[in-house]
Amino acid sequence: MITIEELRPGDEEAAHRLGQQAFNATDPYDPARPRIAPERHLAAYLDGAIVGQTRRHEFGQYFGGRRLACAGISGVAVAPEARNRNLARRLVTESLERAAGDGEVIAALYPTTAALYRSVGFEVAGWWTERGVPIGELPRDDGTVTWARAELDDERPVALYDRMAPDHDGWIDPPADFWRWRALHARQDTKTNRYLYVGERDGEAVASVQYAYGRSERAMYRIDVEHVHAVDGHALRAGLALLGAHGTTADEIRTTLPVDVLELHVAHAQRTSVHSTWPWMLAFVDLPGAIAARGYPAGVSGAVPLAVDDPHRPANSGDWVFSVADGHGTLERGGDGRVAVTSTDLASVFSGHRDPLRLARAGRLGHPTEADLGVLRAAFAGQPSLTIFF
Ligand SMILES: CC(C)(COP(=O)(O)OP(=O)(O)OC[C@H]1O[C@@H](n2cnc3c(N)ncnc32)[C@H](O)[C@@H]1OP(=O)(O)O)[C@@H](O)C(=O)NCCC(=O)NCCS
Structure with missing residues (x-):
């Protein structure tokens, strides 16, 4: 039987070994090292043995000069004998559920395969170089x-x-x-x-x-x-x-x-x-929360009707009006939904990584007016980066 649950007490060393095997690490297990809280360390158990895990760090992430509560997903690993059974997907999905419960509005991670994380709502949002x-x-x-x-x-x-x-x-x-x-x-x-x-x-x-x-x-x-x-x-x-x-x-x-x-x-x-x-990837845990939490350039103002499609977190989906003024943004229900966008594409815009104009030219932004594009480009302009690997 397979279960997804918090790492059981006493399994810290087994979790360490699972991570070592996945990522070719050699450092010995040291019980004195600071460890992530058990409720942030999920494990998959197969007949009682740990065969998968993921950690969720209690990070902030800065956008527009403001700090957003961010789930830093890392150490996703599944033992070779238990792969291709959806365990990684289940572990990350459950982690995001818990992130929502803890008030984290976004999640970030470094992928070894973008396909896995796209399938649970992440998109490339910047690069570590x-x-x-x-x-x-x-x-x-x-x-x-x-x-x-x-x-x-x-x-x-x-x-x-x-x-x-x-x-x-x-x-x-x-x-x-x-x-x-x-x-x-x-x-x-x-x-x-x-x-x-x-x-x-x-x-x-x-x-x-x-x-x-x-x-x-x-x-x-x-x-x-x-x-x-x-x-x-x-x-x-x-x-x-x-x-x-x-x-x-x-x-x-x-x-x-x-x-x-x-x-x-x-x-x-x-x-x-x-x-x-x-690359690093970003997902919305709480889309209106994320829009309200980040900062925007002073002097940019306007409103854009969005139709967001988020199959992973339905509360993010639907028609919204994105408004920005005086360095603050909001997302409220309503509008004619003419700017249709997936939550993953929106994540890549939100970070400043992807230019909304490119998405529009690729037919991935519905029917924006020139003014819609102008507001989105100005509101989310940036050159995101990351220097710390996790
Ligand atoms: C990556 C890893 C965690 C996947 O675990 P898993 O339980 O086998 O993955 P899942 O069965 O949940 O697969 C989910 C999706 O991940 C992707 N994926 C899984 N294994 C993959 C592989 N070897 N190559 C490319 N994509 C892969 C696929 O998109 C898959 O979806 P699909 O089966 O519908 O195509 C596992 O292979 C592993 O531990 N690898 C070594 C460590 C690592 O790379 N960890 C990720 C760090 S970001």
Whole structure:
């Protein structure tokens, strides 16, 4: 018999092993590591043995400068002997039900197969991208920030991230345990040379940079940047300059900073290269809640009638009027439904990833007027990204 339920007490190590097998991880089970609450860790049991699982992190995600309660779905895994029986789909669907119960308005995840998650209401809403930048392309230190080494569990980088993230559509706001888990993981990894620096300006922490040495064929090492957090562009530039000061021993850095941020500080952006990319996907858990929770550009106002089709969460479906004014949006019942859109396409617009004009040209937006398109394009304009993998 198969059941989907919360992870049973005592099954933490078995769940860890299931995840290791699915994702080729090798780190030993450590009972001291922070764990997600059991009600956020669902498991599939086959005759009492755990054969599948999914975790739901208590994230926020920023859109338009505001934080939306977001279910961060991760660790979806089904044992090879139990695959192709709909277990992954059932686990994610049940997780989204619980997300709705907890007031989460959206859900986000990194897919290994988009088909699985499209089939439960997710759509690609942005990309995580790791770029290589030749070390000589990084800016030179201008002396405005003073750097000092810090311990890997220093909490200032988290505070700096919290100041930086709201300006970046798509960035997540992880809970304290998530950061603690990452710091512990970094500390326990004694095989890697890893350094954290915090930079101050006028006695105030304004940037942090964490990096590890990776393998390079042409130099002693490359630099894998684990984060650059900065309160403004000057502080970010100083962080990149700190990395650039490794030019005699390293040939490049690898970073997940969004390209529109990076290109401001790299003169010959054509010399950067993409090493790895991963799409991330978004689903509406509570569509009117999500529309009301995100921010919109000040100065944009208008109303657009939508006919939303969401076969997964029927409460999101039907005719709505989307209105935006003074940086706030609402979704209210009514309208003539001339802009017909699936909830998945709408998710890709909501994040700023997909231009409504493209959807209209592809025949996926019903019969919008030019004014409808103008409002939608202006309201959801953005360039979403994600720098943290989960
Ligand atoms: C991905 C995984 C969780 C799927 O588990 P599962 O229980 O077999 O999946 P389901 O039976 O619920 O399949 C649901 C849908 O997922 C997709 N899917 C499942 N296995 C797939 C595969 N090997 N290749 C491509 N798509 C696949 C299909 O769209 C499928 O729908 P369909 O059968 O109607 O075509 C499982 O193969 C696994 O654990 N893989 C290794 C870890 C991993 O990739 N996890 C996902 C992290 S985002």
